[in-house]
Amino acid sequence: MRRRFVSLIACAPLVLTTAGCGIFGSGGEDADLQVYSARHYDLEEAFADFTDDTGITVEFLYGEDAELLERLRSEGEDTPADLFMTVDAGMLWKAAEEGVLAPVESRAIETAVPRDLRDPEGRWAGLAMRARTLMYDPRTVDPADFDPVDSYAGLGDPQWEGRLCMRDETSSYVQSLVASLIDTQGREKALETVQGWVDNDVEIVSNDVELLETIAAGGCEVGITNHYYLARLLAEDPDLPVAPYWASQEGDGTHVNISGAGVVEGSDAAPEAQQLMEWLATEGQSDFVDDNHEYPVNPDVEPEDLIASFGEFDRMQVDAAAYGARNAEAVELLDEAGYR
Ligand SMILES: [Fe+2]
Known part of the structure; x- marks a missing residue:
C-alpha cells in the first residue's frame, strides 16, 4: 500500500486517467461519478452492477485513507471527487470534521445503516463492517x-x-x-x-x-x-x-470498524453520489461486502456463507x-x- 501511495502522488493532481497511477474504473474519464477510495476490494464489480442498474457510470481512484484525504484537502473546490470512501470510521469522522464531506438527508441510509455506523449529521455512513x-x-x-x-x-x-x-x-x-x-x-x-x-x-x-x-x-x-x-x-x-x-x-x-463513504463537499454530482451510497447500503450490499467477506451493515442482509460459518x-x-x-x-x- 505504501508503494501505491508513492505512485499516486506522482500523478498530477487532476489527471485521473493516466495509466500507471493506480486509476481503475468502470466509466473512463467521462464517468458520471468519481470516487476516491481507500477500499480496494472488488469495487469494479459492485460499481459495474450499479451502472447496469442505474445507467450512472463510476470511476475510482485508489489510495490510503490519509493520502486521499490530503488530496481532497489540497484540491479543495476543484476536486473531481464526488464520493470519498475509507476503511476506517475515525477517518470518516476526521473528513467530516475538516469539512470535506457534505451532509445528505436519506431515509434509505437511515433505514439501512444502524445509528452508530453513520454520522448523525448525514455526512458519512458505514457500508461494510x-x-x-x-x-x-x-x-x-x-x-x-x-x-x-x-x-x-x-x-x-x-x-x-x-x-x-x-x-x-x-x-x-x-x-x-x-x-x-x-x-x-x-x-x-x-x-x-x-x-x-x-x-x-x-x-x-x-x-x-x-x-x-x-x-x-x-x-x-x-x-x-x-x-x-x-x-x-x-x-x-x-x-x-x-x-x-x-x-x-x-x-x-x-x-468492529467500518468501511464507509460520504459525498464530497462541492460535488457537481451530489444526487448521483448519494444514490450510489444508498445502492451500496441496500440492493448492492451483498455485491459490495461478499467478495471481501465483510459483514453487511444492513441488518436485513445476510453475511455470505464462509463468514456466517464463523458464528454470530x-x-x-x-x-x-x-x-x-x-x-x-x-x-x-x-x-x-x-x-x-
Ligand atoms: Fe484490510
Whole structure:
C-alpha cells in the first residue's frame, strides 16, 4: 500500500486517467461519478452492477485513507471527487470534521445503516463492517483459555508469553482498536492491556495476512486481525490451521470498524453520489461486502456463507468520533507501551 501511495502522488493532481497511477474504473474519464477510495476490494464489480442498474457510470481512484484525504484537502473546490470512501470510521469522522464531506438527508441510509455506523449529521455512513478479533492455532490453543470478558486484555496473561504476534503500530486497524479501548475502558486500563502484550514478548508483523500465515506455520499461536483476512485464506485453503475467537462476548463485545463513504463537499454530482451510497447500503450490499467477506451493515442482509460459518457475535458499539479524536492518544499509548 505504501508503494501505491508513492505512485499516486506522482500523478498530477487532476489527471485521473493516466495509466500507471493506480486509476481503475468502470466509466473512463467521462464517468458520471468519481470516487476516491481507500477500499480496494472488488469495487469494479459492485460499481459495474450499479451502472447496469442505474445507467450512472463510476470511476475510482485508489489510495490510503490519509493520502486521499490530503488530496481532497489540497484540491479543495476543484476536486473531481464526488464520493470519498475509507476503511476506517475515525477517518470518516476526521473528513467530516475538516469539512470535506457534505451532509445528505436519506431515509434509505437511515433505514439501512444502524445509528452508530453513520454520522448523525448525514455526512458519512458505514457500508461494510469488519471485526478485529482473536485468531489462534487450534492445534495448540484451547479457546477456553481466553478471557471471555475482556479477551484483548486477557492476552496479557502470563500463559501467553512468547505465543503472541500482532500487527505493527502504524496500522489504522491497530490504532482504532486501541482508541476504542481507551474510550470504553479509560487510558490506564488500555495502557495495561497493550503493556500486557508487550510484556508477553509479542512478535510484531507487518500485516494481517502475514500474521495469519505465521500462526499457520507455527511461528506464533495467537494474534489479532480483521476477520476477512482469515476468510480469504480459508477460501483458498479450507484446512488452514487458524480459527477465529469472538472477543469479549461476556464483556463489551468484539471490536468492529467500518468501511464507509460520504459525498464530497462541492460535488457537481451530489444526487448521483448519494444514490450510489444508498445502492451500496441496500440492493448492492451483498455485491459490495461478499467478495471481501465483510459483514453487511444492513441488518436485513445476510453475511455470505464462509463468514456466517464463523458464528454470530456481539459487537462493541462503534464510536467514530472516539476512533478519530483519540487516534493521536492511541499512537502515543502504543509508543509508551513499547509496542513496536
Ligand atoms: Fe484490510
